[in-house]
Amino acid sequence: MDIRRHYNLELLRNRGLELVLDRMGALMDARHDFCTCEQCILDLIAYSLNQVTPLYSTSLLEPFKPNPELARRVGLEIELALEEGLKRIARHPNHEEGGDESRT
Numbered sequence: 001m002d003i004r005r006h007y008n009l010e011l012l013r014n015r016g017l018e019l020v021l022d023r024m025g026a027l028m029d030a031r032h033d034f035c036t037c038e039q040c041i042l043d044l045i046a047y048s049l050n051q052v053t054p055l056y057s058t059s060l061l062e063p064f065k066p067n068p069e070l071a072r073r074v075g076l077e078i079e080l081a082l083e084e085g086l087k088r089i090a091r092h093p094n095h096e097e098g099g100d101e102s103r104t
Ligand SMILES: [Zn+2]
Pocket: 035, 036, 037, 038, 039, 040, 041, 093, 095, 099, 100
């Protein structure tokens, strides 16, 4: 059975991704010391999501209310993951030479 064909998987929501994107957006508004080309930003998202506790949910209509301890822990994980991810990507970027310039 192919689950993808029988169920609407778009109802699965990755709250961790939403939190990472919110935090990254704020970081990109506040700092300009890292490459913001598509490759580097997608690498940073992927790296961070692999570090952060998964937070999938299926209730699309309800607001996201994890318990406060979990929310605090995941917030911290995201901060650490983004910092580490920025360092790693700066050391070993996957973009083409001069990738940043072509996007600005
Ligand atoms: Zn880049």
